[in-house]
Amino acid sequence: MKNKLILITLTLFVGGLIGWLIKPSSNDAMKEESTHLHEESNDEIWTCSMHPQIRKNEPGDCPICGMDLIPISVNQDYEESPDAIRMSPTAMQLANIQTAIVSKGSAIKHIRLTGKIAPDERATYAQTSHISGRIEQLIINYTGESVKKGQVVAALYSPELVTAQEELFIALKNSD
Known part of the structure; x- marks a missing residue:
């Protein structure tokens, strides 16, 4: 019984030691990240799509996963809501995103998607009554129904x- 306990403890210790030796050092990635944060900023920086904390001034590979870095622009001012998705033209081309003008007509293609549509709260108004x-x-029957002036x-x-x-x-x- 005592030998079995010693064998299990020794096996766990050796396994932990091997795992610790094989594990990539995260300190190198942290040091590299901190040096890049303090460098001068250009109009374009490169980041990993899986690890956004990695930022470089030139193209290359992610030190954590090895994926190619993608460019992002530093000096972009957006007035959109924080929930809006922002994509560069390059990212839109890579994702094969196409846009069209919304118009009335019969549907060309039926696609079932899940999602959530949220109204723009900046365009929502409340009217307070000053009388009892x-x-x-x-x-108006439901929230979100459009209202025209004078209606x-x-x-x-x-x-x-x-x-x-x-x-x-x-x-x-x-x-x-």
Whole structure:
């Protein structure tokens, strides 16, 4: 029993030692990364698509996985939302991305995809009512329905508005 325990412990120790010796040193990649972060920045830097922390000023191979580095532009100012996907023309060409103008018509091809469509929150507005009352009829049926200028959105009932309307009619009647 004692010999079996010693054999298991020795096997685990030797296996751990071999794994530690075979493992690539991450310190080299960290040192290389830190030196590249402090170098002068050009208009284009090169990074690994699998390891974005690797950044170089010239093309080459990723020190971690050996993949070819891809160029990215440093001085790009985007006013898009952080959820938007940004791709360079080279990356779009490599990914074979094609765009088309959206128009009404019959579908040419049916493709089933999963995804999530989020509205642009910068184009969303809220209207606050400054009177008390209730909505008696809601014309807009769902969130995201488009609304045009001057379109009726809801029918309201407000005792304040009814009183003000009656006062207006009385004032118009007395002015005649």
